[in-house]
Amino acid sequence: QVQLVESGGGLVQAGGSLRLSCAASGRTLSRYAMAWFRQAPGKEREFVAAISRSGGSTYYTDSVKGRFTISRDNAKNTVYLQMNSLKPEDTAVYYCAGDASSGLPYRVYDYVYWGQGTQVTVSS
Numbered sequence: 001q002v003q004l005v006e007s008g009g010g011l012v013q014a015g016g017s018l019r020l021s022c023a024a025s026g027r028t029l030s031r032y033a034m035a036w037f038r039q040a041p042g043k044e045r046e047f048v049a050a051i052s053r054s055g056g057s058t059y060y061t062d063s064v065k066g067r068f069t070i071s072r073d074n075a076k077n078t079v080y081l082q083m084n085s086l087k088p089e090d091t092a093v094y095y096c097a098g099d100a101s102s103g104l105p106y107r108v109y110d111y112v113y114w115g116q117g118t119q120v121t122v123s124s
Contacts (some may be wrong), residue, residue: 001027001097001113002022002024002025002026002027002029002031002032002113003024003025003026003113004022004023004096004097004098004113004114004115005022005023005025005115006008006020006021006022006094006095006096006115006116006117006118007020007021007115007118008020008021008118009020009080009094009118009119009120010119010120010121011121011122011123012087012120012121012122012123013122013123014087014088014122014123014124015085015086015123016086017082017083017084017085017086017104017108018083018086018120019080019081019082019083020036020080020081020083020094020096020118020120021078021080021114022034022036022078022079022080022081022096022115023077023078024060024077024078024079024098025077027075028074028077029072029077029078029079029098029108030052030053030054030074031096031100032053032098032099032100032101032122033050033051033052033053033071033099033101033104033105034050034051034070034079034096034097034098035047035049035050035051035070035096035097035098035099035104035105035106035111036048036049036050036070036079036081036094036096036097036122037091037094037095037097037111038090038092038093038095038110038120039092039095039117040091040092040093041070041079041112043092045078045108046061047061047106047107047108048060048061048064048068048070048081048094049061049064049069049081050070050104050106051070051071051072051079051104051107052102052103052104053102054066054074054104055071055074055089057104058070058104059104059106062104063089064083064090066072067083067084067085067086068081068082068083068084068093069081069082069084070082079096081094083120086120087122088122088123088124089122090120090122091120091121091122092120093109093117093118093120094117095114095115095117096114096115096118097111097113097114097115098111098112098113098114099111099112099113100112
């Protein structure tokens with residue numbers, strides 16, 4: 001099993017930036033494809049970005065392309081989400097997720113391991 005802990009959320013003005021981190025323990029992170037999802041109040045959890053085991057491939061939902069960057073440092077067992085040009089509609093709880101997949105899963109049910117989430121609030 002792998003345990004995931006997110007950090008880095010907070011309150012930021014529109015146009016600002018935040019960097020989320022997801023620290024893994026229990027297993028070597030390089031065994032897992034990793035992703036970020038988010039869930040706004042009253043809405044379903046949605047895919048944001050995914051990164052392959054090696055970090056060589058990434059995939060983003062259209063609404064964050066060009067603004068968000070997912071990356072990983074397997075030596076530090078950590079995954080990151082750099083969020084720039086934030087918009088009020090990016091407000092949500094952001095979750096880190098992991099799965100022992102060789103591809104780039106993007107559906108909620110593809111992922112077995114989840115963190116507890118970190119709140120991101122973007123004010124207008």
